[in-house]
Amino acid sequence: MSEKELGKKLDRCLADSAVKLGAGLGLGIVFSVVFFKRHTWPVAFGLGMGLGMAYTNCQNDLRAPYLIQRNIKEQ
Amino acid sequence: MAANLFPVLKLATKVTIAGGALYVTYDSGLLGGSEQGSEVLGKAKAAIPPAVDEWVKYFGFKLPAFPKIGFSPIEAWNSGVQSSISALSSGPTALGGYTNQGLQYLKDLTK
Numbered sequence: 001m002s003e004k005e006l007g008k009k010l011d012r013c014l015a016d017s018a019v020k021l022g023a024g025l026g027l028g029i030v031f032s033v034v035f036f037k038r039h040t041w042p043v044a045f046g047l048g049m050g051l052g053m054a055y056t057n058c059q060n061d062l063r064a065p066y067l068i069q070r071n072i073k074e075q
Numbered sequence: 076m077a078a079n080l081f082p083v084l085k086l087a088t089k090v091t092i093a094g095g096a097l098y099v100t101y102d103s104g105l106l107g108g109s110e111q112g113s114e115v116l117g118k119a120k121a122a123i124p125p126a127v128d129e130w131v132k133y134f135g136f137k138l139p140a141f142p143k144i145g146f147s148p149i150e151a152w153n154s155g156v157q158s159s160i161s162a163l164s165s166g167p168t169a170l171g172g173y174t175n176q177g178l179q180y181l182k183d184l185t186k
Contacts, residue, residue, distance in 0.1 A: 012109045013109060015112060020106075020112060023105040030092070030093055057108055061109050
């Protein structure tokens with residue numbers, strides 16, 4: 001992976017983390033207000049889920065060049 | 076009959092609201108891969124100024140214009156990293172030079 005590509009991937013990772021954290025926060029607030037009587041834990045749960053999704057996406061993105069792809073012959 | 080129905084209706088409304096929020100986030104690609112996420116962020120950033128303008132027109136007062144910041148944190152960070160690394164790399168040589176100068180000065184004093 002060239003340095004430029006790595007830079008782009010890291011930029012994407014950061015942007016994606018921001019989006020996922022925001023979405024997790026939003027959904028956590030919605031669920032907390034609607035179902036869980038305004039407790040704080042659904043918000044924390046949503047933030048955690050967003051963070052986890054962003055981390056996994058970053059991980060897959062950075063590992064993609066090293067995957068060994070299998071050629072499935074058309075039959 | 077109505078008393079029996081009200082809690083069910085309440086629950087149904089809540090499920091609709093929460094489910095709708097979940098569906099909207101799924102549909103707009105917020106929960107997808109990295110590319111989709113950064114795309115959505117770009118679209119949101121592009122859509123904020125018109126939305127702010129509309130709000131200002133609706134409320135009828137002028138927000139103070141956002142001050143143009145002539146300071147780019149990216150440039151500042153990059154130049155900071157470069158200057159610190161170059162200082163670190165030339166540090167030992169410079170230190171040796173200063174030590175030599177100091178020793179020379181002391182030698183001159185004792186002459």
